[in-house]
Amino acid sequence: MLEKDCREATNPVCGASKVDKTLRDEVSVAHSCRTRSLAVLRSRDFYLFYILVSLFGMCTLIYYFGELIDFTGWEALHQGFFYGVHDIQRLFFLAPIIYASYIYRVKGAVIVTVAAFIAFLPRALTLSPFPDPVLRIVLFIVIEGSLGVLTGMVRNESERRSQLEALTRSERDRFLGMLERMEEGVIIAGPDYRIRFTNTSMVREFGEGIGSHCYQYLHNFDSPCDQICQLPKVIDGATERWEYSFLDGRTYEIIASPFVDSDGVVCQLATFRNITQRKQVELELIELNKLKSELLSNVSHELRSPLTSIKGIISGFLQKDIEWDDETREMLLTGISEETDRLASLVTNLLNMSKLEAGVWKPAKERCHVSDTINDTLEQQKWLHQKHTFETDLEPDLPEIYADYNQIKQVLINLLENAVAYSEEGTRIVVRARAVDGEVEVSLSDQGVGIPPEDRERIFDKFYRGNQTRQRPGGTGLGLAICQALVLAHGGRIWAESEVGHGSTFYFRLPAAQPSN
Ligand code: ADP
Numbered sequence: 337m338l339e340k341d342c343r344e345a346t347n348p349v350c351g352a353s354k355v356d357k358t359l360r361d362e363v364s365v366a367h368s369c370r371t372r373s374l375a376v377l378r379s380r381d382f383y384l385f386y387i388l389v390s391l392f393g394m395c396t397l398i399y400y401f402g403e404l405i406d407f408t409g410w411e412a413l414h415q416g417f418f419y420g421v422h423d424i425q426r427l428f429f430l431a432p433i434i435y436a437s438y439i440y441r442v443k444g445a446v447i448v449t450v451a452a453f454i455a456f457l458p459r460a461l462t463l464s465p466f467p468d469p470v471l472r473i474v475l476f477i478v479i480e481g482s483l484g485v486l487t488g489m490v491r492n493e494s495e496r497r498s499q500l501e502a503l504t505r506s507e508r509d510r511f512l513g514m515l516e517r518m519e520e521g522v523i524i525a526g527p528d529y530r531i532r533f534t535n536t537s538m539v540r541e542f543g544e545g546i547g548s549h550c551y552q553y554l555h556n557f558d559s560p561c562d563q564i565c566q567l568p569k570v571i572d573g574a575t576e577r578w579e580y581s582f583l584d585g586r587t588y589e590i591i592a593s594p595f596v597d598s599d600g601v602v603c604q605l606a607t608f609r610n611i612t613q614r615k616q617v618e619l620e621l622i623e624l625n626k627l628k629s630e631l632l633s634n635v636s637h638e639l640r641s642p643l644t645s646i647k648g649i650i651s652g653f654l655q656k657d658i659e660w661d662d663e664t665r666e667m668l669l670t671g672i673s674e675e676t677d678r679l680a681s682l683v684t685n686l687l688n689m690s691k692l693e694a695g696v697w698k699p700a701k702e703r704c705h706v707s708d709t710i711n712d713t714l715e716q717q718k719w720l721h722q723k724h725t726f727e728t729d730l731e732p733d734l735p736e737i738y739a740d741y742n743q744i745k746q747v748l749i750n751l752l753e754n755a756v757a758y759s760e761e762g763t764r765i766v767v768r769a770r771a772v773d774g775e776v777e778v779s780l781s782d783q784g785v786g787i788p789p790e791d792r793e794r795i796f797d798k799f800y801r802g803n804q805t806r807q808r809p810g811g812t813g814l815g816l817a818i819c820q821a822l823v824l825a826h827g828g829r830i831w832a833e834s835e836v837g838h839g840s841t842f843y844f845r846l847p848a849a850q851p852s853n
Pocket of ligand 1: 795813
């Protein structure tokens, strides 16, 4: 290290650069000092202080002006005011004291008052011609100082208040900002029912409303509605929660609580959560539960009645003392067969529905002809329902469909069973198929009781059953729901047309198979 310093000292080039560096440092330090000093001199604080010092200086100058005139001999300026009215001159000091209290509050007032006292002293002690000069200046100082301190305190208080107001305002803005971002609608209404705030969600749901009355904004009423309005209770400090359905069908969950606005007025802050969908789902669930319990009693009845018939017939056969002729025996056996079919159909529908709901009954699609499926199904159904006439009208050269043969067969079976169940014996059931707009349309027409218009929308709902009388016992309200689920799973659609008393036609369309299938 020592060696390095020596080398640098003996090296003229190195020494010069070191001197340069030191010089540069000094210049930059001087520069930064100057900049800082200028900044201080130009600062607002310095100006305020400068004004205070000037005021104080001027007052002191006026106070001692008489002595200055005597000292300098400016006879022209020799005026009684500068010699006699010291009390008024002392009053001038109120200006710097009040000014200091305004700028620097109580502390400033005290310091300037002490300074004024010191300024008063020489004249009072040495020059004053009046009696008790110290007592007089103390009196002045106490009055002026008290006025200064009072001004400082008032100024402190007003500043504290304005700071508090600013804080409250900024807190309100922050709070309203939070409310603004809320997903629920938010509305703040004053005790006069006037709306002070609505957030974006509220505006989206009900439109702009600030300034209008809440009863007008929300309900289009001319005056507050006592039955709905909770505002008076909320203003009194209660938190209220209720649900309200508007005339247009929207339902809201409303929670209202008191809110003190920045002006100190107690208002009502209410949040509006749109629960229309939830309510609908709840209603649907209630309806579904009702239907399910109806189904349970229905299903148990449907299961029991064929079983009772079968059991009755078998018990009859088991009685050894009864001789059955061939005709009666055949009739009874046909009865067992029909009741067994009823049971099988019921159980199949229940199983199919639960498989569909569990998502395990996926269509195993392959290219097939819908005419084959129709013919196979009819072959089987004709045999089961011999008292109805079945006809087909199938367009030749129908395009192939890409479908699950068994599932489409199930759709046809359900529709055919309904056609049989809701039409009298001896009537005609016609199955048609045609190609329309790249789809294959299948229709089943019966000459039965028909479906009332109010039922047509709902017959495809699960467990929904109309009031029409079935010609045959049975029915669970699942047949058409299964048909719809299966047709939808094939990318098709299903619907019904009907005339009460003249029969019904059920249609379903399936997309024709594509070359890629
Ligand atoms: P269900 O087991 O009651 O027949 P579905 O789901 O098969 O149940 O049918 C639902 C309802 O649709 C039936 O209760 C009935 O009111 C009506 N319906 C179905 N098919 C016909 C039809 N061919 N003629 C008249 N009404 C029908």
